[in-house]
Amino acid sequence: MTDLEDERAATTPRRRDAAKTRQLLLDAALQRFTRDGYSATTVRDIADDAGVNVALISRYFKSKEGLFEACLTSSVDEVKRTTGDSPLSRTPEAIARQIAGPCTKGLPHHLVLLLRSSGDEGADRIRLNLLRSYAERLAAAVGGSADDEGMLLRAQVVLAAAAGIALLRTKSGLEPLASATEEDLVPPLRDLVDALLKPH
Amino acid sequence: MTDLEDERAATTPRRRDAAKTRQLLLDAALQRFTRDGYSATTVRDIADDAGVNVALISRYFKSKEGLFEACLTSSVDEVKRTTGDSPLSRTPEAIARQIAGPCTKGLPHHLVLLLRSSGDEGADRIRLNLLRSYAERLAAAVGGSADDEGMLLRAQVVLAAAAGIALLRTKSGLEPLASATEEDLVPPLRDLVDALLKPH
């Protein structure tokens, strides 16, 4: 109460900020959808996590489907932003570390979200586009030519493997996989990437 | 109509056969749960697929959860039956071929079901047990000792990769992965298995 004016002076945090609550909903939805899947999460769950009224989901995203699509595009944007439009890390070591990284921290893995389905056609299109571009850049990063179908297939296998690992790690308590550290996980993953994406 | 008596004489196909309808429900549920996941599947969907009344699910399996658990144990039994209690195929080639098999049947199908979750504790225990035993046998098949944590982790990574590939193949239309033939898929997978499970 006393420093309310200071806060307002600092960043103008309006008590009612549409952009802010929209982002809160998006973050909460991302976690829920990634962890529990689309149909297992309710809009009330998301709203409660965000500390926000349920009706605001319909207002800001039109529907649960719309919120899910927003999560997907948000994930797309973040991947594009963090990795830029440059090719992915070139060494198998770096790729392996990228796969193992988010899992070992608390972060929801983008690849796991891509395994979730809402049954909606628009969402499926977004998902497919991201998967495609990801695989293509992965193939290009190790020197595969654009029209090398074999290398593209191998890149997609790497992607699928990474997604499966992330999913199994978080969803099942399979030990030692579930609580393996990044250091534990990188060597096998490096071997995996190395074997699948070697330029030969 | 004419050979009705022959049928009855042959296998006694009672018009009302509890075991038969139970199996119909189990088959339909297996397909639905594997393809759409637990919470996206309704008991009415399953009953309709099986051509059976909805109430019979509660009768024969007590609940939707019970039906899901029955699916899991059925999957466990079939895996045990097809692969026997003998160690898995020893060569990376054979393992790869098993992973690359038809997604609508066989090992990939079962692995995808294992990625599905109902949130129920009993179901999770069943799933975990199957995953564990599978990983252990996979580690043993390539000569890993029972207490080699590193090799066990690598076997679990192979398992997770196989599951992810199966899931991505069936759920997303990612090409060329989605419609890759077994022959297309075996070489990369052989490399994958080889790199992860080499005895060294």
Add this chain to the structure above:
DNA sequence: TTTTGAAGTCAACGGATGTTTACTAAGCGA
């Protein structure tokens, strides 16, 4: 043929879910 227990049907229930509507209140410009 009659009886009896099991197999299957039907309709309704309580509850949860996504969405909408009518309403309140806060912030900003005039």
Add this chain to the structure above:
DNA sequence: TCGCTTAGTAAACATCCGTTGACTTCAAAA
């Protein structure tokens, strides 16, 4: 300060979901 736009709230609605209980029908035993 007043008024208007917009953020947020509360409650209800319509629908769907899993489950239950009473009823009917079939087939095998007596």
